[in-house]
Amino acid sequence: MAIKVAIIGLGIMGRRMLEHMNLHAAFQPSAFWDPDPAACSAAKQMSPDTRLASSADDALGDADLVYLACPPRPRKQIALTAAGAGKAVFLEKPLGIDGAESTALVTALESAGVPAAINFTQAAGAALGDISRDALDGTLGNLVGAEIIVTYSAWPRGWQMAADWLGLRDEG
Numbered sequence: 418m419a420i421k422v423a424i425i426g427l428g429i430m431g432r433r434m435l436e437h438m439n440l441h442a443a444f445q446p447s448a449f450w451d452p453d454p455a456a457c458s459a460a461k462q463m464s465p466d467t468r469l470a471s472s473a474d475d476a477l478g479d480a481d482l483v484y485l486a487c488p489p490r491p492r493k494q495i496a497l498t499a500a501g502a503g504k505a506v507f508l509e510k511p512l513g514i515d516g517a518e519s520t521a522l523v524t525a526l527e528s529a530g531v532p533a534a535i536n537f538t539q540a541a542g543a544a545l546g547d548i549s550r551d552a553l554d555g556t557l558g559n560l561v562g563a564e565i566i567v568t569y570s571a572w573p574r575g576w577q578m579a580a581d582w583l584g585l586r587d588e589g
Contacts, residue, residue, distance in 0.1 A: 419445035423476040423504075425495055426486030427451035427460040430509055434484055434536075439464055448476040451487075473498075480504055484536075489513050493522055500529035508535050 422444050424431050431451065438444040450470040451457050457469055470476035473495050477483060483499040484507045485492045493513065496506050506526060512535065513519035526533040551557045 419443055421445050421447035421479055421481045423447060423470075423478065423480035423483045423499075424449040424460075424486065425451070425473045425476055425483065426488075426492075426509070427453070427456035428486060430536075431456070431484070431486035432460055432463060434486060435460055435464055435467075444482075447480050448478055450476040477502060477504065482507060485509060489518075493518070496522065496533075497525055497529075500526050500531045500533070503531060505532040506534075508533070510535060510537070 420443060422438055424435055424438075424446060427435070427449055428451070431449070435446055435449065438446050446464055446467040448468040448470045449457070449460050449464075450473050451460070460467070461469055468478075470478070473487075473491070477499055480499075482505040483495070485495055485499075486509045487495065489511055492508065496508060499506050511519065512522050523533075548557070548563075552560055
């Protein structure tokens with residue numbers, strides 16, 4: 418039985434996730450929603466059998482997993498609503514608008530007792546593959562932790578330009 422997924426936020430990241438979920442038999446997009454009608458239309462063309470919800474709350478419906486690719490401010494409340502309904506939550510970054518808000522969201526999700534994860538696409542990159550290999554074969558010695566700092570020459574990156582909120586100080 419496939420995991421039913423609600424996708425909230427249908428910008429570039431939401432549509433990329435929709436594309437991959439449509440290719441994976443273990444996942445079934447059950448509903449999606451975005452406040453932008455053009456984004457909804459693009460997603461509907463990609464996945465015509467997926468229900469276009471009337472709101473973020475409506476999209477949660479019978480989903481087992483909620484993927485949130487919306488800006489941080491609405492993401493927090495939707496994540497808490499989904500967790501309160503016992504649904505697993507898969508979040509995009511950033512979790513919050515600052516460290517304290519991000520930590521508070523993590524704490525609330527842990528308290529809800531539902532599975533929660535953050536999408537980190539660099540985890541599939543060559544650099545992490547090299548580090549993983551070196552850690553496993555002992556080249557790096559006895560690791561006790563790691564910190565990942567990612568920098569970009571421009572922000573937002575070219576492919577993110579449609580997500581105008583990324584360039585704003587409030588949430589990006």
